[in-house]
Amino acid sequence: MPAAVASRWQDRRRRVFQSVFQRELSSPTPQAVPLPSANLSFSQGLQYHSGTGPPVTSGSFYDEDTQDNTQPAFIDPPDQGLLVSHTPSNSFHSTVTAVSQPSQVLFAAPDAGTGDQVAYDNAWRLVTARITLPSSVTSPTSSGTLLADAALPFDAEFCDALAHVVHASTLLPGAIRTDDIFSWHTHQVRCHFSQHVIPLLSGGLDTGSSGDGDPGREGSEQERTKSSHYERHMVIVMGSVRTLEAALRLYSQGFDLLVKGLTHAQSASAFGTPAINVESLTNRFRRDIHALVGNSISQQLTKSLRIILVRLVGNVLGIPSDDDDGARNLESRRPSPPTDDDFKALAARQRLQELVEQLHNVGLAGERFQVLFAEVMNWMMSAFVCGAYAGLWSATDRGDLSSVLNTVSRGTGSSVTSPCIISLMDWVENHFARLSFEVLSRISHDSGPPVTLSDLKTFQSLALSRLSTLRIAELFDIVLAWPDSRGALDDLRATITTSARRLQLTSHFTQALKTRLLHPGCSTLEILQTYIDIIHTFHALDHSKVLLGHVEPSLKLYLWQRDDAVRIVVTGLLASPEEVRAARKVREISKHQAEQKKAGKRPEAGARRGASKRPVVTPTTTGRSSRTPNTTRQRDDLQEPSIKTPGATPIKSKASGTGKLVELALLLNDPTKTRHTLVEDEELDWNDMNWVPDPVDAGANYKRPKSEDVIGTLISALGSEDVFIKEFITIIAERLLGLSDPARFDQELRVLDLLKRRFGEAALQNCDVMIKDIVDSQRLDVAIHRAWDEQRTLTAVTPATMSGHFLRSADKRKKAMLQRQQQQQQQQQLLEPTQYHARILSRLFWPALDREHFLLPDPIVEEQKRYEQGYEHVKSNRKLTWLNQLGTVRVELELRDRTVTVDCTTPQATVIYAFNDSEDSGDDNNTRIETDNKPPAARRTVDELYTTLQMDEDLIASCLEYWVSKNVLRRLRSPAAAAQGSHTYVVIESLSDPIVDDLPTKIDDDDPFSNPDSATATIPQDSGQAVEADTEKPTTTINPKEQERNTMYWQYIKGMLTNASASMPLAQMAMMMKMLIADGFPWTNEQLGEFLAEKIAEGEMEVVSGGKYRLVKK
């Protein structure tokens, strides 16, 4: 290869190299031999270069450079230079530069040829040699030893040299290439820091934090992992602090030397050199160093710092950490502000102050630390609010809380009365803000106080908003705990001051409602009870009811889907005083129990909060409906597991209780509530000092409600008035008929009055008539009986112990319902007046009561006739229509070993009566089931009863089940009878009789397995009652109504097809029906289609072309 080509190629390579590694230019010249220490660090850099770059001969290198660099080149090296070599520190690039700058100057000196330059270079060399940092700071301890020989030589030679270097422009005007010694030192420090100190810092951290690998975790969480954690992190932080301290001392030694020399030179020299401001130099140096340290804080260090801060701040502020000794007890876990003599808090405070001081000194208390501190304080505030006040609602709980207060807060507004808020404000002011002040005043550079009064206000409002968030999240449980949770409402009322927060409250609560209450797992009763609590709570919270109005819609919508809501409300209103008393008692008991439990075991709040995520109405509410202490106690035993099985336990406990909304009756009877309504014109009360304007989020048509009015709110939530009134009339009719003592319907009257005020007189006129009917019929009854007494002779009275409700209709559109009670003594010789009473009802005003046909026992029929005569005697021109099935009868059954006395319905009495007269050949009514000398017990099949009584088969079945449940009858399971679908029932004459007894006397085809029979005879007790309860209502109320409606629709269809159009398609018919029936036509087209199909099957209609329906012409 030709030499020329080779050299050209070499030249090119060098150019490229130079363009990249320009600082190669600053390689030492023979004249300016680098000082040993400087050379050391420099050569490190060189080694690196020679490793990567091509070998360059110094000769060619030198020539070219001298030509190129006629001017001193203080080239800022490109960042990509040596930066990569050691650490990721930004400041590293200055490693070489700082050392090389003098050399640059030096190798230019021969060209300049002036003595000044040489002198300058020499001076520079001397000064830098003195202040050069040691190369190896291997460990914190070694830096400690390094401090020992701290005294760097300081003599006149140095002073001289320094003066030359600093005042080069005046002392050595010939020296062209000069440099600032201070910035050189700063550069040097930077290099040193990044090369030696940072690896040290991170090295210490690596060993310390080897346990956990997740740096993103919250310090608070980490704190809980291990108790030794804190200590370990403390060691890490303190190690870092010591390392930094040592390093900083090292750095400042050099600087101090410079400064000292400078002052000395300035004071000694008479040259009139320009004075250099030492102060500003020092400040700049410090700032630079702090920036250097501040930027070098690694994530690990931050984490450790955070853990330490959480621990210390937590101790100072009274927030217990999990690794506290003896903190296992939940009660003591509750954060509370530490008292003045709390040793632990004091120690923590002192430790924290020391730490902050140290951090500040080494420059770690920069912006990052402040951010960290702010984060910790923020977390502490949340932790304190959540920990100290969660579940703390009742005033009693707060008693001990407020006793903790040692100072009266002055920053809070006068309106705030809640102890929670007062204590929170106090905590913020005396602990939170104080700590912030202490910490920040140590690290702040500003002259003013780091925490001002307005900051305190901000802190307090922040704390309040945390509290409000907490209470909002708890609101559903607060509602459930009503009325023990009034205190929590005080907090909430004081904190929900902005409309945004009110919105948050309503939306959050609505959400909670949806997930926890409005689902199929909650019974309507539970929902209504909770609703009442909601009304109470929200009224206490916000008298304007605006909040309630925002929350209600979803609840209302859901309640409309519950068919039994109206019934529950009405029966609740009509609950008897006994039930009310019982409920009150239960409530007291449960409250007492709750207190006991609270005293015994605290974790209830925690458990409750744990459960709060689940859709359960917590047991606190359900307890109050339990009737007996027994059930409540049982339920309490179940309480803990009940959290795990949502819904099941509460509902069961309800079933065992009254199952009534007795709260309403309580409210109705509460005299304090009624008094409220007297205050009418609240708006115009000029003396009302508590007046507040309408809330901002009130609607346009908002009208300030006068009072709490739970009942009114509840009724209006149940949808249309008509539905409510209809249901009310039905229920009140049932109750009036069922009343044993007709003179007493105070409760009914009171409820009626209430509803009249709400709905108007006219709507409830029927009820007035109904009540009047009952009163009148009582009077009439007395009159009739008196008439009887007068004409009574000593004729034998029928001995059957029966009575019944019967109803007649008179020609003047009057119906009467008579109740008869006939009582008969067993002693035949003693003739008692027959107890037969009736209630006479005005048909038009009572809800539809249909007649159930069956044949009454003869003696009763006779009584009826007599009563009828008596009635017609009193009220001529009227006739009675008996409603037999509504009566009640007191029945006395004399069985072989016992006498059974029960109050039952007329059909039931009729059925059991049918078992009587069989053996007594019917004509002797006087004898009951006299079986003393007649061993075979009376037996009947269902078919027999059906033919003799002409009663509906279902009704017979339910009556028989009733008597089976009373242990009076027993069902024989005979295969033959069962095959016909007809069962045989037999009287249980003696309970002690084994059932086997019966078999031999029984017909041969009886079941051979007698024992199973006896088993089945007793088991059906429960199911029998259930059957009875199930069948009675549908047969009496729903079916006839449905039937009636179907008939009416059929009339419409007939009328339509007769007149409007002879044939019509289904859709048009449905449309017409919808349009024409004022009450609405609820059927879908499919339902109508089914109905029409039935009619087609009955031969009433036919389908013609085009799917049109028409009537069959007859």
Added chain:
Amino acid sequence: MSGIQNSAPTLGARKNVDPGQNAVKRLQTELMQLMTSPAPGVSAFPSADGNLLSWRATIEGPDETPYAGLTLKLSFEFPANYPYAPPTVLFRTPIYHPNVDFSGRICLDILKDKWTAAYNTQTVLLSLQSLLGEPNNASPLNGEAAELWDKDPTLFKTKVMDRHKDIDDD
């Protein structure tokens, strides 16, 4: 003073109610009554176009009258101020009757000057039903029929049957 002021808007409000609305409400009620307690031999229903002010009605010819076994169709047009004014009632089925003219118009006092708001569709139909058996021959619209009613019932019956023609809506 305040009483007068208060009553003024109420009166105004009452006046502003669309009278047709009241009529529709009343007719709905009447329809409900007709359907729940129908009278034998008569029926009525709003026309298929869904206009509640226009009804169709049917009268079965009463037994022991010349119209026995016949089905007679009528139309009712209710005014907007019904029931304060009588409906216009026409026989749609051609009928030979002393008080009905050949275009179906009826001469009946309660449909004219004797109308009161106490009458309703059902009573009108029942009146018309009885008019079939007892025509008012003193003020006939069909003189010939009035004469024949008394003189020659057989011929009258023939004329009735001649005139009658079942109409079909479809």
